Amino acid sequence: MSNKDKTYKIILSGGGTGGHIYPAIAIANELKLRFPNAEFLFVGAEDRMEMEKVPQAGYDIKGLWISGIQRQLTLKNLMFPFKLVSSLWKARKIINSFKPDVVIGTGGFASGPLLQMAASKKVPCLIQEQNSFPGITNKVLAKKVQKICVAYDGLERFFPKEKLIKTGNPVRESLLDIDSKTVEAKDFFNLKHGKLTLLILGGSLGSRRINQLIEKELEFLQMQNVQVVWQCGKLYYQQYKIYNHTKDVQVYEFLNNMDFAYAAADIVISRAGASSVSELCIVGKPVIFIPSPNVAEDHQTKNAMAIVDKNAALIIKEEDLDVDFESKFSKLIASSERQKELGMNIKKLALVNATSQIADEVEKLLKS
Incomplete structure (x- = not known):
């Protein structure tokens, strides 16, 4: 059986804003072209826009009860530990049930618990950091994932240098x-x-x-x-x-x-x-x-x-x-x-092959 015919299982997690959602969808579309038999599952935050945009793009999605930490003391912050525990538990359940071959995180609240659980289960993980200054989720995950695709120079200040690949950010074809x-x-x-x-x-x-x-x-x-x-x-x-x-x-x-x-x-x-x-x-x-x-x-x-x-x-x-x-x-x-x-x-300054290069790195993880 060729790699193209294999039934890989791929989870993508990212959301909260279009900036996290659309790159994930672009990566999924590229991987779907390469592996037509692959199964895809998205994981997002329950009440955010990914729950609408991902199904519109033709993919299944599951939601976690998670949100970010507010800058000031609010009721939402007091709820955060409960949401985190709930999300970690549900993420573990998703990983055990779906059994992914690789997990891809594009940032946002939901990708933290999901990739944390995937890494603890020894599932190969890749994160895609869109910004020149990474968010807290990706900084925490950096130690646990195999590869980090970035869009800017100088990110070795935040991430292990040996894991970095400069690809740029996925954009619409x-x-x-x-x-x-x-x-x-x-x-x-x-x-x-x-x-x-x-x-x-x-x-x-x-x-x-x-x-x-x-x-x-x-x-x-x-x-x-x-x-x-x-x-x-x-x-x-x-x-x-x-x-x-x-x-x-x-x-x-x-x-x-x-x-x-x-x-x-x-x-x-x-x-x-x-x-x-x-x-x-x-x-x-x-x-x-x-x-x-x-x-x-x-x-x-x-x-x-x-x-x-x-x-x-x-x-x-x-x-x-x-x-x-x-x-x-x-x-x-x-x-x-x-x-x-x-x-x-x-x-x-355009990096036009970002989606393809990120998919190349995912493919290497699948084949290893």
Whole structure:
């Protein structure tokens, strides 16, 4: 029997945000192409978005009763030890029942207990760290897993050097050739050809601060002759949908056709989650990062600065938005040379074969 025909059993765990979920799905899709007979199971956190997004992608998922530790003393923190014990017990049950040949963690609350139990059962494990500054879950797991796939240099500060493989972050296949889709994409969104298009991305749930900024600056953007595709997020759509189709503005809760959104854009304003940064490198458009300050270890600022330091993007911190946004944006749209320079520089940082390389490492673990 060839390796391709073997019925491998593979568990993937990661979630909480799209940045952990979509890389896991991309890895699963690649492995499914290589091993059509493989069985896949996802493990996530019971009440998070992976419980909806993973079944939509065609995979089974089981949920653990787990959440992160809050920064301040809350009732949720008092519940954490009970949730952890419950999740470890259920993770052990899943491992014993499913009997995986390999377990892959892409970060998020649920991957901690699941990989902890898998490692204790001597199941080969791989983690994929998306950020330039790892979260606590992956730092703890690093000692127990066989391989750690990363997207940035310098991660030996946090992880055993001999386990590190620099692969980049998995991204959607549809983004690899967006330049050929520009005309079709502008038509898809009913945008005016020849008019500068600004794409605003606040993440799947949305960014309160970015939404407040855009609402405040709509008149300014109209004066700059800019048309706007504004993904405001699930939590904010009801509040901001009143601006839909006013002043060349289109408001969306969520963008399902991200390849078209990127293809239509001339400039992008985005959070700096790891998956977004990786996608924007492949897309190769001028970007203004507005990192979220409300994430562990301020890793979005670190992700953004890894790009900004290479003269490949601009950054405006949330506390500087009211002072700096109009001047930085005006300066950028006034210089097509600067736009071109940023687009070319960010594209040089793209790691386009990440999904395939991670699957290669998983395959080595399966064969060993």
